[in-house]
Amino acid sequence: MSSQLMSVAGLEAFYGDAQVLFGVDLELHEGEVVGVLGANGAGKSTLMKAITGLLPVAQQSIRLRGEAIGGRAPGEIVRKGVAMVPEGRRLFPSMSVEENLQMGAFAKRPGRWNLDEVYKLFPILKEKRKQPSTSLSGGQQQQVAIGRALMSNPDVLLCDEISLGLAPIVIREIYDSLPDITADGMSVVVVEQDVTLAQQCSERLYCFQEGRVALQGESRQLTRDQISHAYFGI
């Protein structure tokens, strides 16, 4: 087993007075793909926001290579090597495809990823690089969002529901690019609502239910019954 890269311990998060996460523990090792599974409102996206610094949380509750990073500014966290593909893609609508990718390189760390590498991964984007990002299809926009996150050369890539609203064949295409991304040791957290997708692409799985980790284990060893019990609470 490779060494631990990121750890979440006893994480609690709030929206105003409403508590959304209740003592969440999660680990991510180097080069590993971890799936986070759960229904709407289970706290998956909140976890992503907490890790990336968009939501204030206790400093000690999130550690990267042992360093407490909870509640730091998003810009600081991306420079330490955590990047996110946000839910709903959230591209910059006033920008072209290439400009969106360049934004991703604003806090650039040394590494493999640059414009050429992203275009190699998603060749269609090279063709459309001068076009407004809003003119692309949903799947292509998702590719831009992934490419944008890669441009900072993160150690940890957080993918928040990248299959949302896409046709099955497009989803397949997106997920097929994951092995290429993890090829040189990047760790990935894949947040999903789709059980099959999450189970197939990940090595370990965390099932969230009402802001708590209801189940965790090796993806291949968890049974459908276990998962659906943790997922739906039945």
Added chain:
Amino acid sequence: MKNTILVVLLALVAVVGGSMPYWGDSYWMYEFVNIACLFIFAMMWNLLAGYGGMVSVGQQAFFGLGGYLMLALANLAGVNPFVAIVLGALIAGVLAFPVSKIAFRLNGGYFAIGTWVIAEVIRLTVANIDAVGGGSGTSLTAFRGVSRSFRENMTYWVALAAVLITLVSVYLFLRSKQGLALQAIRDSEVAAESQGINVARMKLAVYILAAVGCALAGGLYFVSNLRISPDAAFSVNWTAFGIFIVMIGGIGRIEGPLIGTLVYWLIDTWFSDYGTWYLIGLGALAILMTQYLRSGLSGLIQQLTGLDVLSTRRVLPDEREQSRPLATTKASHV
């Protein structure tokens, strides 16, 4: 129990206040009417900005319209000035409908300046109407032949009635289903829409209500002061004072304008002789309150004493954020 106390309190105010002409000074009455106009104006601004989420810098449009409509009805059509106040306010409410069509094209900060432009248009238009004195204004002549004390007493009573009616109706409105819907809109327009609240219609209703209220205040003010001019009637200072009162007292709280008006009256009595420095002080105070005490004096009082007499207030997003550590400790104790 709380309601009984309120009703008794209101009755007491009505009796003591209502009898003032029999024991008070005529200058007190004049002073009261002016302050009452500002209070009603501030109540309306609070309704717009604090509950409706519409920050207007152009409410002087309706204040001035109220004044001028009252004057035109009284001077030109021979209507009793007190009746003309009410009629003028209602007409202003009707006019607010087409005005809203323009103003509602804009949002947020641009809505604020847009309403200001509209007020300027009305000011410049009125200044070109010779029948009401053009740019230099005119006097209310309809009171000729009426005894001064009768006029002053009547004006005072009408002002007192207007204050009580405004206070009670705003209170009832905010506690009604519509009022709750309004506070839901203020917190999240999208969420409110998904709850089946017709946001556009609620906003329009509030805008028109506020126009009627401001016009009422304007009509009353110029019945008391007898002399009107476009620059005085449509001055942005009316809105400035309204904002000051609401921010001092506490925005989005029904008791806010009440406390704010009281504070304003005190400051005005003591410091208004200082002219520009007085206004600089008012501006600075409004800024400080906004930066450091967003819930105003009424919020501070509530924090210190735990009292929330007229509970219709909305929770500002900021306050919720501030209360987060509290929620954390609560959760960890459980």
Added chain:
Amino acid sequence: MFEVIIHGVLLGGLYSLFALGLSLMFGVMRLTNIAHGDQIVISGFIGIAIASVVNINPFLLIVFLVPCALVSGYAFQYFVLNRTLGKDPLPSLVITFGLSIIAQNLLQEIFSANPRSLDSGGLNTLGFGITSDMTVGVLPLIILACAIACTFGLQWMFQHTALGRAFRAVSDEKDIAELMGLNSSKVYSMATALAFALVALAGLFQSMRTTVAPTDGPSLLLFAFESVIIGGMGSFWGTFLGAMTLGLAQQIGFYFDPGWGIWFGHLVFIAILAFKPNGLFPKTVG
């Protein structure tokens, strides 16, 4: 009529300098600065005050005051306005409205209520004849050229530089821009710094061309605002053309009756808001 059009365009040049800063701040951070007009007046008075102490060429004054405005704009946004930003427009509106009142009264206290102007070294009387009975001033032409240069510069900067991209990023998706490592407080502060530089330029030109008085601020704010809305939000050329339209409308109004100029400008603004709420020149690209 030809004369009216020329004067309208020249007036529009000045108005676009008023409007660009407002457009920039609203575009980048949805912030409406009610004290915008008063800040134009303040910079005019600062120029006048300096010129009354030292004998200085007014254009040297610009070279000196514009960098000062950059710094003060940055600081103003960073330390004051950034604290007021959020979904609720109320705090920033109340604070800039309060500043507007403070500025007007402070200026009155220091400079009295009288209008004053900045000595342009004879430039404001310089002109050349186009026809036998019509001359065009050199100063208004310089102002127009400056306005075109500023509009062009801003538009180019937005489309082709990293700073422009940062402005668009925080305007489009603030949270995501921060995820990319942008510090939105600093980006906002740079936007306000630029807006203040434009305001300083506008104030100095305004006080050279005509006069400034302590209570002029609100009407300058309204002209700037009308220009932005008439032009349509989202592009600086739109704002520029909106200012031209407003300048023309006012001049046409003045032509018929001196009392109608401003009023007619307002009416054109309201008509456009009613019938073309996206402005005459809505954003097409970039």
